[in-house]
Amino acid sequence: MQILPHSESAINESDVLDVLVQPPCKKNPGHPRFIPVKQFKEEDIPIEARCNNIWQIIKDQGLRTVKLTVYYTTDRPANFDVGLPAASRRGRSGTGWVDLFDNSIKGRTGFKTGKTFMISTAAHVIFDNRECGETKVEFFFDDDYNCKEVIEARGHNIVLLDTSLDVCRFLCHTSDTVSGNKIRERLREIPRYYPPVPPIENIAWCISHPHGMAQRLTFGRITDIKEEEATWSWAVLKLLVYQCATQGSIAEKKIFYVFFRDTVNGINLYLADDLGEKSKKQHKEQLLGHLVDKGLIVKPTREEAIYIRGLYNELTANLSDMRDKAFYSKFKHSVELISNAKEKEEKHKLYKHIVLTEAMKVRVSPKFLERFNEIEKELWVKRHNLLFGGHYQNLDLSLTKSSTYSLDSCPGSSGARVTAYVMTNEGLRRHIGHHSRGLKENQGIVCGGGGSILVPTTPIPAELKNKYNITSGTAI
Numbered sequence: 254m255q256i257l258p259h260s261e262s263a264i265n266e267s268d269v270l271d272v273l274v275q276p277p278c279k280k281n282p283g284h285p286r287f288i289p290v291k292q293f294k295e296e297d298i299p300i301e302a303r304c305n306n307i308w309q310i311i312k313d314q315g316l317r318t319v320k321l322t323v324y325y326t327t328d329r330p331a332n333f334d335v336g337l338p339a340a341s342r343r344g345r346s347g348t349g350w351v352d353l354f355d356n357s358i359k360g361r362t363g364f365k366t367g368k369t370f371m372i373s374t375a376a377h378v379i380f381d382n383r384e385c386g387e388t389k390v391e392f393f394f395d396d397d398y399n400c401k402e403v404i405e406a407r408g409h410n411i412v413l414l415d416t417s418l419d420v421c422r423f424l425c426h427t428s429d430t431v432s433g434n435k436i437r438e439r440l441r442e443i444p445r446y447y448p449p450v451p452p453i454e455n456i457a458w459c460i461s462h463p464h465g466m467a468q469r470l471t472f473g474r475i476t477d478i479k480e481e482e483a484t485w486s487w488a489v490l491k492l493l494v495y496q497c498a499t500q501g502s503i504a505e506k507k508i509f510y511v512f513f514r515d516t517v518n519g520i521n522l523y524l525a526d527d528l529g530e531k532s533k534k535q536h537k538e539q540l541l542g543h544l545v546d547k548g549l550i551v552k553p554t555r556e557e558a559i560y561i562r563g564l565y566n567e568l569t570a571n572l573s574d575m576r577d578k579a580f581y582s583k584f585k586h587s588v589e590l591i592s593n594a595k596e597k598e599e600k601h602k603l604y605k606h607i608v609l610t611e612a613m614k615v616r617v618s619p620k621f622l623e624r625f626n627e628i629e630k631e632l633w634v635k636r637h638n639l640l641f642g643g644h645y646q647n648l649d650l651s652l653t654k655s656s657t658y659s660l661d662s663c664p665g666s667s668g669a670r671v672t673a674y675v676m677t678n679e680g681l682r683r684h685i686g687h688h689s690r691g692l693k694e695n696q697g698i699v700c701g702g703g704g705s706i707l708v709p710t711t712p713i714p715a716e717l718k719n720k721y722n723i724t725s726g727t728a729i
């Protein structure tokens with residue numbers, strides 16, 4: 254009777270390696286649906302999206318994917334906890350992707366000719382400059398058994414950190430220009446544009462370094478995309494437009510000018526700290542000038558500007574009064590017990606509520622909100638182009654607030670790029686985001702969410718419109 258396996262099936266050398274590179278995993282034991290990128294073939298693509306173009310796009314995404322190992326964890330707020338104590342030096346894995354546009358980093362603090370690259374990841378992977386400086390970046394790690402092609406770099410400084418979207422962009426340096434040139438040479442293989450992909454109902458994919466393994470590809474689908482809602486500041490503007498209309502006949506675009514000049518002046522936070530005051534001022538002028546060039550706002554005369562400003566001040570003073578009254582009536586018995594921070598938070602909530610309620614009561618010209626959103630979008634696109642080079646020129650973007658998708662991911666996948674094509678009422682849309690956190694794991698759906706998500710599109714060809722009965726819309 255034979256109990257032991259045949260000796261022929263005993264563990265061979267590569268099985269031993271498999272055990273080493275495939276760590277035990279509770280979330281996706283054995284990682285059966287994680288395709289090693291090195292071996293990825295066109296047949297691996299789900300049938301509904303299978304084509305050479307998609308294969309090429311995915312392959313190229315692999316070239317841009319980098320492994321991150323962070324050897325320091327800073328003292329973080331609770332919602333950014335990664336399960337390690339503050340000042341821990343235990344290495345954690347994450348994933349990022351490299352920016353292809355050199356012009357976005359030239360001249361920045363931390364830029365070194367020939368050695369610098371910009372990486373995008375999630376803010377919960379790299380939370381501050383200290384963590385960034387303790388990060389190892391590995392390019393082209395697509396083979397667990399052969400690291401010859403891998404090129405290392407080291408994190409240097411953060412360029413943009415947005416905790417609300419869970420996004421971090423940072424610069425890293427290779428040890429010398431020879432390695433830097435090798436990276437650039439390989440990245441040059443990636444085309445800037447791809448031929449249009451066929452209409453696909455819904456496909457999402459992600460290339461990441463689960464558990465720090467070599468690149469793995471997983472496929473899934475988008476389950477929900479939330480369009481960016483207008484911030485409540487549109488309600489303030491609506492009230493201002495209404496007030497101006499009741500008192501005179503000033504063109505809406507001139508009121509918009511005064512309002513958005515303030516908005517532009519207030520976006521210090523978004524402009525990276527390393528730009529310097531002069532350059533920040535230029536950025537702001539360019540932003541406002543862009544809106545004028547697009548015909549979305551019109552510069553008022555000096556007298557008109559003073560008049561609009563006066564009404565604006567009056568309006569905000571009234572709104573603040575209403576807020577203060579509401580605050581004292583709500584907390585009249587306990588006002589001394591409230592901390593300054595709590596008072597600020599409560600007042601902010603009340604202000605928002607009052608503004609929204611008041612704005613609901615008034616009527617302005619139709620499609621006001623659409624015009625407001627258009628300006629917000631233009632500001633976003635222009636700001637992004639100024640900060641990071643001309644990625645988004647001539648593209649119609651839809652900003653989205655968050656997305657969810659069902660896609661296998663593991664620890665170490667955080668920060669990876671999630672690309673998707675999804676057919677919407679407006680046609681085929683491309684979605685790009687950062688893998689953030691798993692959201693509904695206990696329901697058996699591995700959902701990622703958040704990230705800086707855009708949906709760039711170009712006009713849909715007429716023949717596709719007819720074939721798929723899409724009346725209006727866009728496609729890649």
Ligand SMILES: [Zn+2]
Nearest residue numbers: 278281463663
């Ligand atoms: Zn796993």
